[in-house]
Amino acid sequence: MIILRSISAVQKYIKKIKDAHKTIGFVPTMGALHQGHMNLVRQARQHHNKVIVSIFVNPAQFGPSEDFKKYPRQIKQDSLFLDDEKVDAVFYPTAEMMYPRGYLTYVNVESVSEKLCGHYRSGHFRGVATVVAKLLNIIRPDTIYLGQKDGQQVVVLERMVKDLNFPVKVKVIPTVREKDGLAMSSRNRYLTETDRQQAPVLWQALKLAKQMIVSGVKDPARIENAMRAHITQNSQAKIQYIELVDKNTLETVTECRKNFMIAAAIYLGATRLIDNIIV
Numbered sequence: 001m002i003i004l005r006s007i008s009a010v011q012k013y014i015k016k017i018k019d020a021h022k023t024i025g026f027v028p029t030m031g032a033l034h035q036g037h038m039n040l041v042r043q044a045r046q047h048h049n050k051v052i053v054s055i056f057v058n059p060a061q062f063g064p065s066e067d068f069k070k071y072p073r074q075i076k077q078d079s080l081f082l083d084d085e086k087v088d089a090v091f092y093p094t095a096e097m098m099y100p101r102g103y104l105t106y107v108n109v110e111s112v113s114e115k116l117c118g119h120y121r122s123g124h125f126r127g128v129a130t131v132v133a134k135l136l137n138i139i140r141p142d143t144i145y146l147g148q149k150d151g152q153q154v155v156v157l158e159r160m161v162k163d164l165n166f167p168v169k170v171k172v173i174p175t176v177r178e179k180d181g182l183a184m185s186s187r188n189r190y191l192t193e194t195d196r197q198q199a200p201v202l203w204q205a206l207k208l209a210k211q212m213i214v215s216g217v218k219d220p221a222r223i224e225n226a227m228r229a230h231i232t233q234n235s236q237a238k239i240q241y242i243e244l245v246d247k248n249t250l251e252t253v254t255e256c257r258k259n260f261m262i263a264a265a266i267y268l269g270a271t272r273l274i275d276n277i278i279v
């Protein structure tokens with residue numbers, strides 16, 4: 001596996017691949033890799049000649065009181081993981097490279113960035129869209145692989161790719177879960193033992209919502225209340241939001257018909273967990 005540490009090294013490497021008419025599958029990450037990431041890598045491996053992964057803890061997507069400094073960084077372990085999965089190249093940019101002195105350009109995907117998590121994490125999706133736009137311009141992949149776990153991120157990035165005519169396909173891969181249903185996330189390692197035991201309540205609440213919908217319940221408020229009750233009765237979690245939204249616009253739905261997403265964020269202690277399902 002080749003380790004690329006500068007933008008010019010990536011560009012040279014990509015030119016060779018393009019000259020040889022080979023295709024590129026790209027997986028953007030912030031490192032601290034887990035099976036969810038590996039699943040994206042495996043999908044990319046199946047469909048492309050070359051697989052490139054980026055590892056960059058992007059300062060632009062963290063708020064001032066968020067966990068940028070504490071975010072797990074484990075480059076050696078991540079490299080071993082990626083090597084095992086036969087990734088062709090990993091790109092490790094630095095913040096100075098991505099946002100050099102005098103940097104002024106940001107991508108703002110309006111409306112969908114402000115809803116759900118965006119309401120509580122001001123500027124987060126602007127940071128995500130900006131870094132992914134930059135990575136797409138540097139790597140020029142045929143396909144970018146994203147996890148459904150970050151459902152709103154998928155909506156924001158799909159919109160950006162469409163609106164800005166990026167010549168890339170977006171492939172969304174289902175969430176990988178622990179045996180008890182907890183969605184895999186690099187932040188799960190922040191959970192204390194007690195919090196970890198309670199963490200599956202989020203997935204259980206989403207499953208409960210799905211069952212209600214399958215059995216004919218159409219009122220979003222009823223579903224939301226049942227989810228709230230499940231979470232509060234079975235854990236000490238603090239609910240940040242539970243919302244039933246259109247899966248493309250993220251507008252609140254008034255009736256459960258089709259094409260909607262149930263998304264939720266909870267806090268267990270200081271750890272924020274998100275999850276969603278598309279119905």
Ligand code: PAF
Pocket residue numbers: 028029030056058061128131132150153
């Ligand atoms: O999902 C993530 O890990 C990040 O938001 C991403 C897409 C790598 C952008 O920094």
